[in-house]
Amino acid sequence: MPIYMFHPADLLIIPAALFAIWAQLKVKSTYQKYASIPTQRRITGFDIARWILQRENINNVDIEVTEGELTDHYDPISKKVRLSEPVYYGDSIASVGISAHELGHVIQHARSYAPMQVRQLIYPVSSLGSNLAFPLIILGILLTYFGIHAQWLINVGIYMFSLAVLFTVVTLPVEFNASKRAIKILSDGRLLTEEELDGVHAVLSAAALTYVAAAATAILQLIRLLIIFRGRE
Ligand SMILES: [Zn+2]
Numbered sequence: 001m002p003i004y005m006f007h008p009a010d011l012l013i014i015p016a017a018l019f020a021i022w023a024q025l026k027v028k029s030t031y032q033k034y035a036s037i038p039t040q041r042r043i044t045g046f047d048i049a050r051w052i053l054q055r056e057n058i059n060n061v062d063i064e065v066t067e068g069e070l071t072d073h074y075d076p077i078s079k080k081v082r083l084s085e086p087v088y089y090g091d092s093i094a095s096v097g098i099s100a101h102e103l104g105h106v107i108q109h110a111r112s113y114a115p116m117q118v119r120q121l122i123y124p125v126s127s128l129g130s131n132l133a134f135p136l137i138i139l140g141i142l143l144t145y146f147g148i149h150a151q152w153l154i155n156v157g158i159y160m161f162s163l164a165v166l167f168t169v170v171t172l173p174v175e176f177n178a179s180k181r182a183i184k185i186l187s188d189g190r191l192l193t194e195e196e197l198d199g200v201h202a203v204l205s206a207a208a209l210t211y212v213a214a215a216a217t218a219i220l221q222l223i224r225l226l227i228i229f230r231g232r233e
Pocket residue numbers: 101102105175178
């Protein structure tokens with residue numbers, strides 16, 4: 001008997017992979033489109049970040065520039081917003097939108113937004129889970145192959161993986177809410193035209209797709225594991 005044989009549930013990976021690839025392409029193309037359109041007022045990502053911090057009365061967060069493209073993030077531990085060079089220095093619709101989104105995370109943190117707190121709380125166990133899940137499952141399969149009772153190891157691996165799945169799911173409200181806050185602030189501030197706001201909306205909706213794809217992929221992978229290993233004893 002081979003160690004692992006093809007199982008029909010393996011096919012679940014195909015739609016997940018296709019969705020993830022499509023989401024990546026959609027993000028890239030939407031980003032590139034709006035990264036080439038400057039805002040009428042020539043506001044940079046840095047300007048927007050500083051403006052939102054002032055507007056929200058947040059004085060303990062730094063804005064830094066970081067390498068790469070689409071590497072923008074907020075680090076709640078060191079309280080730093082790190083904007084990629086094209087976003088920090090750029091005055092495009094994409095730069096302003098992405099910067100405002102990261103500031104959305106800053107405001108979530110400052111206002112103790114519950115899903116963000118849950119996300120931070122489960123992050124250590126979730127990353128441990130995602131690192132250990134497959135090694136444990138593979139070890140379980142190997143031991144079983146050699147006639148050693150190890151279904152329990154596979155089960156522990158699947159529990160570990162579900163922690164990683166939970167993280168991708170909790171990430172969704174955090175990301176959608178950061179974009180919602182960004183668009184509200186930009187709209188209230190009247191710094192952008194209606195068309196520019198629509199562009200920001202398009203960029204942030206595309207970016208959200210990658211998180212939806214990550215969660216969908218993780219959920220389908222979990223379902224696949226449950227179908228394959230459920231009651232194999
Ligand atoms: Zn985000």
